[in-house]
Amino acid sequence: MEVCSICKEEEPIYYQRHSGLKFCRECFIKYIKKKVRKTLGKKIIKQNVKIGMGLSGGKDSLVMAYLLREYYDPIPNSEIIGLIVDEGIEGFRKRGIKIAVEFCKKYDIPYYIDTFEDHIGYTLDRIVERAKEKNITANPCTFCGIIRRRILNSMALERSCNYLAIGHNLDDVAQAVMMNYIEGDIKKLVILGKSIEHPKFVRRIKPLKYIPEIEVKLFADLVGIKYHSEPCPYSSLSYRNEISEILNLLEKKHPGKKYSIVAGFERLVKYLPLEKDKSICKYCGNPSASGICKVCEILRRLDII
Amino acid sequence: MEVCSICKEEEPIYYQRHSGLKFCRECFIKYIKKKVRKTLGKKIIKQNVKIGMGLSGGKDSLVMAYLLREYYDPIPNSEIIGLIVDEGIEGFRKRGIKIAVEFCKKYDIPYYIDTFEDHIGYTLDRIVERAKEKNITANPCTFCGIIRRRILNSMALERSCNYLAIGHNLDDVAQAVMMNYIEGDIKKLVILGKSIEHPKFVRRIKPLKYIPEIEVKLFADLVGIKYHSEPCPYSSLSYRNEISEILNLLEKKHPGKKYSIVAGFERLVKYLPLEKDKSICKYCGNPSASGICKVCEILRRLDII
Incomplete structure (x- = not known):
């Protein structure tokens, strides 16, 4: 019988292509917990820290919240809170919010919901309509990303968070890096890779940035996290989806390339100037x-x- | 009748997707000549300059030589010479060399041929065999590229060239940039994008770096350059070919992306440290x-x- 490469006892349930390792259920869960803890490091997991977590109700944000809760639970005077943004996407967002709220209630995490409408007077749906009326061809994801980012920052700032945690996984970060490499956009590369030190910005952290999407999903399923899995109705229009396909193709033929893109970018971005x-x-x-x-x-x- | 977007008279023979322009034969030839001249600039096209041109016999190196000859012809005390490397690839290289030599003779360009065997005692074929014997899995292109680069530099140095001109087109450069982005190899990115100032290195220039492969080929055909068009027998083994396919896919859907990759890289590389x-x-x-x-x-x- 095949056995787990780690414990050499149990039956494997996951084969990690880039490392050649097979994991049983327990060893896989331990591996993810350890890897994310290491990504965060002791500078972040410590006393007197308050973390605002951006929660959409999707697998990434809830796996992140699940892990952060576990890491911070034994740490005195630390606090985690859920920050939920309602962009106003008819027939989609409410279901995600419901699941995020249920998660927070189950794990006794304080949560707050802000809406696009409260902050800027318009839902995303209305913004997309308005862009059409004005013949502006920009992608809905561009509007949504920029505005959501601002609202999450305000929410975290208002509640005196030390960090704003975002559930981006390895695939998300590799896509963003690659898109900006293709555009050659140095400013955006810097925003993606460096923290802006400013009293009005809460420092962003990405605990899952080294975990591939497939492993986030597996972890969520193994520990029984209920998540919102519908894709956003606007996402099919996204250039990001094309880049995602390209990177999946590349990863399939050359396991480990998503990671090398992200790790290489982190080395490179250190040299880029922060305006x-x-x-x-x-x-x-x-x-x-x-x-x-x-x-x-x-x-x-x-x-x- | 459709007319050329430039002269508004002649029938177009080429549609440039990223700009939306249609070119007639004459306007296309003029456009390429002007663009490559601009890429080189007045710091390079001037008196008392000697250029060594790496010539393989392929379309890129011969189009480059054709253009450089034209630019330098009226410039006093300037000189261009052909540098040909025989890697020792049975059934392939000799035919390319023959074509490069015929080109040089036709245009009265002095040329020199050096071989892998003279410089390191082994042909590329023998190196590939030896790598197999030793179970070294590296790509033949890696060996070939590194050794050819060194030999071309020696040849140019020996003949006191101020510059070593390499026929890489936009596709070649975009592929190299992307491969190093994926690996996250900062050293290689620096070597690709910056000139090493050292008495033992001849400064490399890439006159065709902004011209897409398809336009180099069209130019060669239009002005009647005879070139070696067989692919290298080792190139199908190449990771570069996969990246090339990915970039072609991207360019097809989003015309202009190969250029934005290269132009963005040139902005970015300025910040990277030259060891x-x-x-x-x-x-x-x-x-x-x-x-x-x-x-x-x-x-x-x-x-x-």
Whole structure:
């Protein structure tokens, strides 16, 4: 009988292609817990830390929350809270929120829900419609990403979080890196890879950045996390999906390449300059190098402000 | 009738997808000549410059030579010479060399031929065999690239060239950039994008780096350059071919992405550190940061030195 490469006893349930290792259920769960803990490190998992977790109800954010809860549970004066954003996507978002809320209740995690509508007066659906009316061809994901990022930051800032934890997995990060490599966008590469030190920005962390999507999903299933698995109705329009397919093809032929893209990027980004946002956006007062921040730039293009 | 977007008179023979422009024969030829001249710039096309051109007999190197000859022809005290490397690939290389030599004779360009065998005592075929015997799984292209690069540099150095011109087109450069992004290899990215200032290195230039392969080929056909079009028998084994397919797919869906990869890389590489090769290789005396150069590393792995 085949046995787990780690304990040499149990029956394997997962074969990790890039390492050649076979894992049984227990050893796989231990492996993920240990790897994510190592990614975070002792500088983050310590006393007197408050973490805001962006929760969508999908597998990534809930696996992240599951692990963070376990790491911080025994640590005195530490706190984790759930930050939920309702973008306003008809027939999709409410179901994700319901699942995120159930998760928080089950594990006794305080949570807060903010909406696009409260913050900018428009739901994402309405923004997408408005962009169509104005013949603006930008992808819904671009609007959504920029605005959601801002709202999550405000929510974490308001509640004095030391870190804002985002559930991006290895696939997500590799896609983002590759998209910016293709565009050759140095500013976006820097935003992706470096923390902006500014009293108005909460430092972002990505505990799952080294865990492939397939392993996040397996972990969620093994420990019995109930998650929202519908894809966003806008995601099929996404350029990101094409890049995702390309990277899956590459990973299939050359296991380990998603990881090498991300690890290589982390080495590379250290050399890229972090522009200090010395001035502020003239519309909303948020830090912005150019005098108008990305969110207000979008809202102005859509004639919302 | 459809007309050329430039002269608005002649019938177009080429549609450039990323710009939406249609070119007639004459306007396309002019466009390429102008674009490559601009890539080189006035710092390179000037008096008292001697250029060594790496010539394989393929379309890229011969289009490059055709253009450089035209640019330098009216410039006093300038000189271009052909540098041909015989790697020793049975049934392939000799035909390319024959074509390169005919080209040089036709245009009255002095040329020199050096062989792998003269420089390191082994043909590429013999190196590939030897690697097999030793169970070394490295790609033939890796051996070939590193050794050919060294030989071309020696040939240019010996003949006091100010620059070594290499016929890499936009596709070649985009592939190399992408391969190193995927590996996350900062050293190789630096070597690819920066010039090493060292008395033992001739500065490399890539006049065709912004011209897509398809346009190089079209130019060659339009001006009647006879070139060697067989693929190298080793190239099908190449990881590069996979990356090439991926980039072709991307370019097809999103015209202009090959260019944005290369242009973005050129902005990015400026920030990466150029390690100075302060020490020298203990075997051959060439500059090397680690005390053993890439060529000698290969030769030692193969038990040749």
